[in-house]
Amino acid sequence: MFTRHDTLKPGYDVVIIGAGGHGLAAAYYLARDHGIQNVAVLDKGYLGGGNTGRNTTIIRSNYLTPEGVKFYDESVRLWQDLAEDFDLNLFYSTRGHFTLAHTDSAMRTMRWRAEVNKHFGVRSEAVDAAFVKRAIPSIDLSCGGHAPILGALFHAPGAIARHDAVAWGYGRGADRRGVEIHQQTEVTGIRVQAGRVAGVETTRGFIGTSRVLCAVAGFTPRILDMVGLSTPIYVHPLQAMVSEPIKAWLDPIVVSGSLHVYVSQTARGELVMGASLDPYELHSTRSTLDFAENLSAHMLDMFPFLCEVKVNRQWAGLADMTPDFAPIMGVTPVDGFYIDAGWGTWGFKATPVCGKTMSHTLATGRNHELIEGFTIDRFARYQLTGEKGAASVGH
Amino acid sequence: MKLLVCPLNGPRPVTEFAYGGEVRVSPDPDACSDAEWGNYVFNRSGSPGQKYEWWCHAASGFWFIALRDTTTDLVIATYPAEFVQTGFSRVRPQ
Amino acid sequence: MTHDLVLQVLDKRGCCGFKGPRAVEWLRDQGLLLPTQPNSWAISGKNLEEVIVARLGASEFFIEGMVGTEILERVASNTVKPSGVYPVLREDCAFVISGTNVDEVLAQVCSFNFADLALAANPVIMTLVMDVAVLIVPQESSVGCRYRVWCDPTFARYILDGLEPIVIEYGGVHRETYYE
Numbered sequence A: 001m002f003t004r005h006d007t008l009k010p011g012y013d014v015v016i017i018g019a020g021g022h023g024l025a026a027a028y029y030l031a032r033d034h035g036i037q038n039v040a041v042l043d044k045g046y047l048g049g050g051n052t053g054r055n056t057t058i059i060r061s062n063y064l065t066p067e068g069v070k071f072y073d074e075s076v077r078l079w080q081d082l083a084e085d086f087d088l089n090l091f092y093s094t095r096g097h098f099t100l101a102h103t104d105s106a107m108r109t110m111r112w113r114a115e116v117n118k119h120f121g122v123r124s125e126a127v128d129a130a131f132v133k134r135a136i137p138s139i140d141l142s143c144g145g146h147a148p149i150l151g152a153l154f155h156a157p158g159a160i161a162r163h164d165a166v167a168w169g170y171g172r173g174a175d176r177r178g179v180e181i182h183q184q185t186e187v188t189g190i191r192v193q194a195g196r197v198a199g200v201e202t203t204r205g206f207i208g209t210s211r212v213l214c215a216v217a218g219f220t221p222r223i224l225d226m227v228g229l230s231t232p233i234y235v236h237p238l239q240a241m242v243s244e245p246i247k248a249w250l251d252p253i254v255v256s257g258s259l260h261v262y263v264s265q266t267a268r269g270e271l272v273m274g275a276s277l278d279p280y281e282l283h284s285t286r287s288t289l290d291f292a293e294n295l296s297a298h299m300l301d302m303f304p305f306l307c308e309v310k311v312n313r314q315w316a317g318l319a320d321m322t323p324d325f326a327p328i329m330g331v332t333p334v335d336g337f338y339i340d341a342g343w344g345t346w347g348f349k350a351t352p353v354c355g356k357t358m359s360h361t362l363a364t365g366r367n368h369e370l371i372e373g374f375t376i377d378r379f380a381r382y383q384l385t386g387e388k389g390a391a392s393v394g395h
Numbered sequence B: 001m002k003l004l005v006c007p008l009n010g011p012r013p014v015t016e017f018a019y020g021g022e023v024r025v026s027p028d029p030d031a032c033s034d035a036e037w038g039n040y041v042f043n044r045s046g047s048p049g050q051k052y053e054w055w056c057h058a059a060s061g062f063w064f065i066a067l068r069d070t071t072t073d074l075v076i077a078t079y080p081a082e083f084v085q086t087g088f089s090r091v092r093p094q
Numbered sequence C: 001m002t003h004d005l006v007l008q009v010l011d012k013r014g015c016c017g018f019k020g021p022r023a024v025e026w027l028r029d030q031g032l033l034l035p036t037q038p039n040s041w042a043i044s045g046k047n048l049e050e051v052i053v054a055r056l057g058a059s060e061f062f063i064e065g066m067v068g069t070e071i072l073e074r075v076a077s078n079t080v081k082p083s084g085v086y087p088v089l090r091e092d093c094a095f096v097i098s099g100t101n102v103d104e105v106l107a108q109v110c111s112f113n114f115a116d117l118a119l120a121a122n123p124v125i126m127t128l129v130m131d132v133a134v135l136i137v138p139q140e141s142s143v144g145c146r147y148r149v150w151c152d153p154t155f156a157r158y159i160l161d162g163l164e165p166i167v168i169e170y171g172g173v174h175r176e177t178y179y180e
């Protein structure tokens, strides 16, 4: 699927650290839209082996801030013809997305989100419990009596897609346009001279370049240490699990913040399930029994009939979190060093728009207008982009 | 199940604890610049390492400090909360 | 199957808490017998005047007895306490769970291994039961181990509703409130 390059060139116009969806998408649009083909994408592991290959693939744009809604909506738009662009089936499947409300205050947030969304032309509605029941007949609206469902935010464009194919599609598209993808190549240092990027040190030698994009998700703080930048990013594991395949019964994507659950059913019939972030910092992708137990208990609150269904696999990724649940993107105080990080638990859906906006930013040296709310200097200005209400648990 | 040894309550499952983040020393709010204060409020040392952290045993409300390796998840030592005044300035990474 | 497993709310119990650098001294002056080790308990007084003192740390105490007990009323009264003695508001709900399978019941709702306890040391356990903080004092009795449990009263209904079906599954009963 990809060309193998046995040697690294002494230099490239752009070096991208991280062959996840974000890094590969940036490489793809750099080559396709900006005519910059002399690009190397480096990964210390294998292509798509980071959070891109570990995520639960929920795609939606029903966020809370104007910055967020506009940005994610553009991403949802870009997703639509991607499979054709790549000539690869992404299994992009529009399902509709329910964020359940179990309390009056949650209902109020849903109405708020629906209004912000509609204002920007995004299809979202606050709906009542009967509407939820019609769309998901097997749900126990009382949730075992613990947390009765009062209603939900319904977001019709909510979708899922095949995550590996996204990385492969962007990777192949970039590869065909001359971008070099080097797996098993870890960046170990970044050379900065007089405040400008001069190149990167790797486990396979030094590469000269004046532009570096850092798209390494949970490894971001380690790369930032190499250039002496501080950010609020903190890393906690995020776990997920998948059931054995069962006959199709769940069409929409269902999210409950109160019960810390989200679930969708894949084309193969597996239930893909996730919950909230692990409670403390850890740079390890181990799985825990606590997670599987709690998530199963909450799944059974909503869907008691699943009690005989087995969990097949469980795994984790390293989520790069920010205090306002918005990403950190664009130019940095180090000339030639660009960042696309802080994507935490919700960055898969943004893969296309991140590629688009970061390639523009790399090509022009100026932040794309869609990412102006996400710049690294917003913290020093005390101007956060508060997406917590819409980004936590929901992904 | 992962166990954490609480200095007051002994070994307990980690689910009985709340994580309070890295132990950090605030700059003098009256003397420091806005940028220094912003750095303190928002920025974190996100890379893995051995870190002094606040932990609370939720069942007893007992706060203490643990020195933990954030790659291996091994707790190297625990200290009573007073350690912030008594010993932390000696071991604190600058 | 044995049928001695019982879950029961205790009524007419009063409690209060104290902490601070001079709490030990002051409580002793009031005539209370204090446990010397953190996380252990001791009993002062006899019969209806019996009061349990649980030591929750170096200088924090929880005191419980029948409403009207002379010593409890005296320490809990609103009189000004000496400096270094700070009252802690406690309005805990008290209940008892006892009988043969009690450790199995608790194992369903809690991660602390009660089967492993050394009762002779009069231990006090602060742990989570169904995610709610509880204070537990195990006591040996004629029917085996008897656990006295205290929790925030706003969570009492939740805990009792959660424990009841498990107690019944193990052949026990949830008895009406009683006065001890």
Ligand SMILES: Cc1cc2nc3c(=O)[nH]c(=O)nc-3n(C[C@H](O)[C@H](O)[C@H](O)COP(=O)(O)OP(=O)(O)OC[C@H]3O[C@@H](n4cnc5c(N)ncnc54)[C@H](O)[C@@H]3O)c2cc1C
Pocket (backbone or CB within 6 Å): A017, A018, A019, A020, A021, A022, A023, A042, A043, A044, A045, A046, A047, A048, A049, A050, A051, A052, A053, A054, A055, A056, A057, A058, A059, A185, A186, A187, A188, A215, A216, A217, A218, A219, A238, A239, A240, A274, A315, A316, A317, A318, A319, A340, A343, A344, A345, A346, A347, A348, A349, A350, A395
């Ligand atoms: C369990 C889980 C569920 C999720 N669910 C969703 C969801 O439903 N919806 C959603 O939108 N988002 C979700 N996310 C978030 C989403 O997966 C991420 O935000 C997104 O995939 C990040 O993509 P990326 O390309 O930036 O990073 P990654 O895919 O993690 O790629 C980073 C790459 O960088 C490489 N790297 C790291 N350090 C170095 C180095 N020094 N040198 C070279 N290479 C290096 C790594 O090997 C890795 O391959 C979820 C995440 C997880 C973990």
